[in-house]
Amino acid sequence: MEKQEETLKRWRLLLGGQNADGTGVSLNDQEKQIDEALSALYDFEQRGKFEYGPNQKGGSGASQPNVARWLGDIRQYFPTSVVQVMQQDALQKPELQKKLLFEPEILEQATPDVHLVATLMELGKLIPSKTKDTARRVVQKVVDELLEKLSQNTIQAITGALNRGVRNRRPRLNEMDWPSTIRKNLRHYQADYKTIIPEDLIGFGRKTRRSLKDVVLCLDQSGSMGSSVVYSGIFGSVMASIPSIKTRMVVFDTEVVDLTEDLNDPVDLLFGVQLGGGTDIDRALGYCQTVIQKPNDTILVLITDLYEGGNQQQMRQRMQEIVASGVQLICLLALNDEGAPYYDARNAKFLGDLGVPVFACTPDLFPEVMAAAINKQDLKQWAGDQDIALKG
16 A cells, blocks of 8 residues: 555656646645655746745745755755756756856756857856856866867968968078979979979968958857857957967947957957847948958958848948958858858848858858958859858
8 A cells, every 4th residue: 555655646746736636645745845846847838937935835826936945955855866857957948047057056067068158148247156167167168179179170271271372482492382382393293303393483471470361250249149159259269369360359239349359268258248139230340340451351251140220221331331342241140050040131132232142151161261261262152162052
């Protein structure tokens, strides 16, 4: 009989629903507390809010959310393996996730990835002081992993493109690019002498104190662009380490913030971004126009879904002015691995008609985009060769 009653109680706790569960069993005080802890999480959708606190009775009531107390209670009532499952289930609920991430213990257990960093960026200044150090460690871990994955290919692609653009055809001995010279002159191989006659000499470009290219990354920091902002911050930081490129980072919603000075520390840069809010592309482009000093040697990468909340007519006029000035304007609707993004098709078409390439880009492909832009290739043709669907 006791075994049967124990089984019914387990079913009662599993089913919830109090008197409507059909088991007909009653719970003691501790079992009611366990039931409340389960109901707070798994009846979340039915209630529409997280209810847990000392005033709650039998799964009803209007207690204020008390995530910290709930975390303490589930650790008391359930084994570690179950606690971990419940915490992970809670993190899957967007409305509850942000409250949980304020707890250092939960944040340490969460899977560190681009999406988690984007969520922390969205929380921004709301993160309590007790959690800030943990949040920074999480962001640092993701940043380190992305830098290890992306920096080498980015530097190789961009420096290779720059070197091709400044080839020295009359090099001194210490400026010789021997591998390129040998490949160029293989057709002049003399079999009798077992040597190559180097008719065309290729050398590395002479060092210069000025940048060969200016790059402006202009990032939409509205909530939908979270992962794109994370990747953009990483690439901006990598490009800022290349002496021959002058890189500027501008983020915007309805305000415009220049984060160029933070490019040497991508963690600080990402914490300087405040995701969410409206979108004023016109205002951001207006600021970019003021900082562009060498239009013919400038690449402006506008990363946005093109949903304009400001003056659309004036935004389009600025786009025309930027293109007419000689700036290479590229519009990336997204910079992530999340598939086709939502975007304003009318503004995309407007840019396309101006000759501006408009497409979504994966992080793995971004270095090649920049290399093609540095070499002033036809990016629309280049995108077609890469089977990238242009949206303009």
